[in-house]
Amino acid sequence: MIDLRPVFQAVGTLLSVLALAMLLPALVDLRDNNEEWRVFAVSAGLTLFFGLALVLGTRTEGRRRTVRQTYLAATFGWAVPGLFAALPLIYGPLQLDATDAVFEAISGLTSTGATVIRGLDGLPRGLLLWRVLLNWLGGLGVIAMAVAVLPELAVGGMQMFRLEVPGPAERATSRLRRIAVTLLGAYAGITMVLTLLLWLAGMTGFEALAHAMSAISTGGFSTSDESIGHFDSATIDIIVTLGMVIGGMPFLLFFHLARGNPAAMLRDGQLRWYFGLLALGTAGVAGWLATSRGLAPFDAIRFGAFTVVSVMTGTGLFTLEYGNWGGMPAAILFFLAFVGGCAGSTTGGVKVFRFQFLFADALVQMRRLLRPHAVLIPTFNRRPIPEEVLGSVLGFLFVYALSFALLAMALAFLGLDFVSAISGAASALANLGPGLGGEIGPGGSYAALPDAAKWLLSAGMLLGRLELFTVLVLFVPAFWRE
Numbered sequence: 001m002i003d004l005r006p007v008f009q010a011v012g013t014l015l016s017v018l019a020l021a022m023l024l025p026a027l028v029d030l031r032d033n034n035e036e037w038r039v040f041a042v043s044a045g046l047t048l049f050f051g052l053a054l055v056l057g058t059r060t061e062g063r064r065r066t067v068r069q070t071y072l073a074a075t076f077g078w079a080v081p082g083l084f085a086a087l088p089l090i091y092g093p094l095q096l097d098a099t100d101a102v103f104e105a106i107s108g109l110t111s112t113g114a115t116v117i118r119g120l121d122g123l124p125r126g127l128l129l130w131r132v133l134l135n136w137l138g139g140l141g142v143i144a145m146a147v148a149v150l151p152e153l154a155v156g157g158m159q160m161f162r163l164e165v166p167g168p169a170e171r172a173t174s175r176l177r178r179i180a181v182t183l184l185g186a187y188a189g190i191t192m193v194l195t196l197l198l199w200l201a202g203m204t205g206f207e208a209l210a211h212a213m214s215a216i217s218t219g220g221f222s223t224s225d226e227s228i229g230h231f232d233s234a235t236i237d238i239i240v241t242l243g244m245v246i247g248g249m250p251f252l253l254f255f256h257l258a259r260g261n262p263a264a265m266l267r268d269g270q271l272r273w274y275f276g277l278l279a280l281g282t283a284g285v286a287g288w289l290a291t292s293r294g295l296a297p298f299d300a301i302r303f304g305a306f307t308v309v310s311v312m313t314g315t316g317l318f319t320l321e322y323g324n325w326g327g328m329p330a331a332i333l334f335f336l337a338f339v340g341g342c343a344g345s346t347t348g349g350v351k352v353f354r355f356q357f358l359f360a361d362a363l364v365q366m367r368r369l370l371r372p373h374a375v376l377i378p379t380f381n382r383r384p385i386p387e388e389v390l391g392s393v394l395g396f397l398f399v400y401a402l403s404f405a406l407l408a409m410a411l412a413f414l415g416l417d418f419v420s421a422i423s424g425a426a427s428a429l430a431n432l433g434p435g436l437g438g439e440i441g442p443g444g445s446y447a448a449l450p451d452a453a454k455w456l457l458s459a460g461m462l463l464g465r466l467e468l469f470t471v472l473v474l475f476v477p478a479f480w481r482e
Helices: 005-031 036-057 067-085 087-091 098-109 125-153 169-200 205-216 234-247 252-258 263-267 269-292 297-312 327-339 352-370 387-413 418-429 451-465 469-475
Strands: none
Touching: 005 036, 005 067, 005 125, 036 067, 036 087, 036 125, 067 087, 067 098, 067 125, 067 451, 067 469, 087 098, 087 125, 098 125, 098 451, 125 169, 125 205, 125 469, 169 205, 169 234, 169 252, 205 234, 234 297, 252 263, 269 297, 269 327, 269 352, 297 327, 327 418, 352 387, 387 418, 387 451, 387 469, 418 451, 451 469
């Protein structure tokens, strides 16, 4: 029998943090003389009650969590807070039903950015802040999982990013604490810098903070239905693009920078691939915008870069509504949505490093055809890639493709058209947000979809955010046997 107390303890802690976060939009609405603050205050009290009840009622000795307990804590640590985060959406002025509210909350916490809400420009500031706060907290949670949890669980090749903490337990704990503080400081510091830059570029202070939080978390929630296109400013577009690019980078590099080791960024092959794919995608989309849409070169690069970065990082902010683009740009964006950003970033998708692993292995296989007796080993960042890691990556990609196919077929069975079913499934698993087409594309809404489709997409967002195996392993009967 699995001891669930450490799982409840972790979930309770996260609920307590969520409750404290609810106080921020409550204070904003109170300052604006908006009655919505009462909803946030009551929701915070209810969430804190359950959070503290779980924490205090499941105290355990300071023993290390088992692998099974970690899988359960990771899964329910995302799903349960999503249910409580929906409370202000149900009982606030939007009066969303449970399905729509949970969909919106899960979308926010997984940094997906899919929405069922229209009329953002007229919503109270507290509610708008709550949506981007979910993005921001979700992005922070993604970094924590990618650095501390997934490598230890060896999910889909992530064991290559396991932190080396040699020495006594006290020294290891101290180093992990320094890493955590550095990453949190970098995340919050970049958010503040982006906020200042956006404010200087013409946004109000609130709009600047909201979009800075949305960009760095690659979450995609905005304060306007027109997203960044609402501001029609090249300077704002460039700043937000920069924020999304940083959100797609491995945040562990900021720890190396803090230690005075900038060369780590130059040596990281994953980063070179990341920037290379962004540059190639931008060139293709910008060229299409210039030749097919007649945009001036600067505007073509500006809008092309913004769209490519937003899609590849899974942010979902937009300046042009690309949902009805066809041909080459649609193919580029569809591929980049699956690629995603770097391991250890706030992005979704398959991640760049897995494509690097496959490319390195393919090169080795071709060289073996020419030199059958040579000893050739694929490498990543000058380190050999073990066979079990390559097998783990191949398994992950197979399950990812299978999950995408099953989710797309299920959505089509529920009545969605081909484009909406395919792009909706891809968007959920890649944590992108907008799909393609007029209904769920940029500027659209998932509100008209059947409730069953919204629950399926919510499950898809959780699957994508938790790297599939973290959730799917719970359905293996052997998991529950001692």
